[in-house]
Amino acid sequence: MRIEVIVNGERLEADVWAGESLLTTLRDRLDLPGSKNACEQGECGSCSVLLDGTLVCSCLVLAAQVDGHEVVTVEGLEENGRLHPVQEAFADTGAVQCGFCTPGFVVAAVDLLRRIPDPSEDEIREALSGNLCRCTGYQKILDAVQLAAQR
Numbered sequence: 001m002r003i004e005v006i007v008n009g010e011r012l013e014a015d016v017w018a019g020e021s022l023l024t025t026l027r028d029r030l031d032l033p034g035s036k037n038a039c040e041q042g043e044c045g046s047c048s049v050l051l052d053g054t055l056v057c058s059c060l061v062l063a064a065q066v067d068g069h070e071v072v073t074v075e076g077l078e079e080n081g082r083l084h085p086v087q088e089a090f091a092d093t094g095a096v097q098c099g100f101c102t103p104g105f106v107v108a109a110v111d112l113l114r115r116i117p118d119p120s121e122d123e124i125r126e127a128l129s130g131n132l133c134r135c136t137g138y139q140k141i142l143d144a145v146q147l148a149a150q151r
């Protein structure tokens, strides 16, 4: 089936199969590999995107469901060639090691800071509880979100 979706502000079309995930469509058909495929089961958060402004795991959303809707991926967070403040904060605090989890954390953190501009540590931990990282031990990720909130 053919779908039409607004991705990062651009109206795009794709031919997808009935059971195809949004994650597959983004990565394999729309040339947007920022969202990562780690578990494909909704367990790790590495595929996180905003669907009509709501944080979702794109591996759990059918591409067919987003026909006519709006998606923002990690690639769509920069503005006028500048990284989003959350992206800058991750780089500045060293919250990135292998980087596989980073797009998901960044999108989840952007979602958090839109809802709660000055979150407590508990609120950050709760908001990021659906994202897994095997490298950082999480402290620098917490630092990054706090720095982004301060900025």
Ligand code: FES
Pocket (backbone or CB within 6 Å): 036, 037, 038, 039, 040, 041, 042, 043, 044, 045, 046, 047, 048, 057, 058, 059, 060
């Ligand atoms: S790849 Fe979607 S939650 Fe892990």
Ligand code: FES
Pocket (backbone or CB within 6 Å): 095, 096, 097, 098, 099, 100, 101, 102, 132, 133, 134, 135, 136
């Ligand atoms: S930086 Fe490697 S999984 Fe998080």
